[in-house]
Amino acid sequence: xxxxxxxxxxxxxxxxxxxxxxxxxxxxxxxxxxxxxxxxxxxxxxxxxxxxxxxxxxxxxxxxxxxxxxxxxxxxxxxxxxxxxxxxxxxxxxxxxxxxxxxxxxxxxxxxxxxxxxxxxxxxxxxxxxxxxxxxxxxxxxxxxxxxxxxxxxxxxxxxxxxxxxxxxxxxxxxxxxxxxxxxxxxxxxxxxxxxxxxxxxxxxxxxxxxxxxxxxxxxxxxxxxxxxxxxxxxxxxxxxxxxxxxxxx
Ligand SMILES: N[C@@H](CCC(=O)N[C@@H](CS)C(=O)NCC(=O)O)C(=O)O
Numbered sequence: 001x002x003x004x005x006x007x008x009x010x011x012x013x014x015x016x017x018x019x020x021x022x023x024x025x026x027x028x029x030x031x032x033x034x035x036x037x038x039x040x041x042x043x044x045x046x047x048x049x050x051x052x053x054x055x056x057x058x059x060x061x062x063x064x065x066x067x068x069x070x071x072x073x074x075x076x077x078x079x080x081x082x083x084x085x086x087x088x089x090x091x092x093x094x095x096x097x098x099x100x101x102x103x104x105x106x107x108x109x110x111x112x113x114x115x116x117x118x119x120x121x122x123x124x125x126x127x128x129x130x131x132x133x134x135x136x137x138x139x140x141x142x143x144x145x146x147x148x149x150x151x152x153x154x155x156x157x158x159x160x161x162x163x164x165x166x167x168x169x170x171x172x173x174x175x176x177x178x179x180x181x182x183x184x185x186x187x188x189x190x191x192x193x194x195x196x197x198x199x200x201x202x203x204x205x206x207x208x209x210x211x212x213x214x215x216x217x218x219x220x221x222x223x224x225x226x227x228x229x230x231x232x233x234x235x236x237x238x239x240x241x242x243x244x245x246x247x248x249x250x
Contacts, residue, residue: 001075003028006042006054008035009129010204010230012104012197013065017053019193019224020069024076028055032129034138035149066100069190081190091182092191095174099194103170105153106163107201112155114205114232115146122146125204125230161240167202168244171217174199178216184223196224204230211244 005021005028007014021028033041039050042063047054049063055071062071073081083089115122119142126135149155174195177183183192199221202208212218221228 001026001058003057004031006031006033006052008033008038008052010125011052012201014053015197015225016065016193017068020072020081023079023188024072026076032131034131036145065194066096083189092189095177095182095191096194098173099191099198103195103198106166107198109153109155109159109163112150112153113160114235116150116155117235119146121232127229164240164244171212171215174217175215178220184220192220192224196221200225200228204228205232206234207236207241
């Protein structure tokens with residue numbers, strides 16, 4: 001089986017697919033792309049869409065982490081990504097969908113909001129990546145690229161603040177899935193691989209880590225992505241974070 005995965009360093013759905021490939025034991029080459037530039041490269045190599053993860057496998061091109069999961073399951077059924085039992089599978093697919101459609105984007109917006117205000121931390125998110133240009137140069141000259149990335153992801157103040165407000169409710173759902181065994185069970189499944197990287201990415205933000213680190217969701221992240229690349233020093237306004245801290249203890 002010949003496989004090449006196109007990723008952006010530290011992209012959470014890209015890490016999700018890397019975990020799925022490892023689970024399946026499918027050896028895969030990796031091409032690291034710079035954000036924004038990635039869109040043109042993906043088109044140039046023949047993908048119809050402009051997002052990573054993008055997988056070329058045995059001549060086929062597949063994008064979107066959930067679609068890639070299903071293609072991997074079709075090509076190599078064992079070990080499975082989806083439970084055999086229909087009810088368990090439905091629960092896992094619901095968690096996976098939430099991971100993709102609801103959990104991925106708020107943290108992506110917060111990260112781009114951070115890069116827009118200080119792009120130096122981008123260096124740490126590219127740890128170990130082969131981008132074809134020295135990372136220091138990319139960061140120094142990356143102002144226009146960051147502005148575009150932030151614009152594509154609509155990382156405005158209003159949206160970043162709204163993203164923060166969504167996190168506790170989303171993490172409560174992940175915690176509940178960990179507690180009822182849909183996630184973080186003995187047999188890893190597609191929802192574990194989808195969700196763990198999003199929580200892992202949250203943990204790279206110094207502003208968020210202390211607010212979430214005792215949650216069951218974090219046990220999931222540290223099991224599957226123990227060394228998530230990147231570190232964003234405190235950058236979010238304190239008043240935005242206040243609601244996440246809960247009521248002050250008298
Ligand atoms: N829900 C999609 C999300 C794909 C996505 O938006 N990927 C981002 C990186 S995390 C991307 O390619 N962004 C383009 C860019 O930053 O230029 C999936 O799971 O595949």
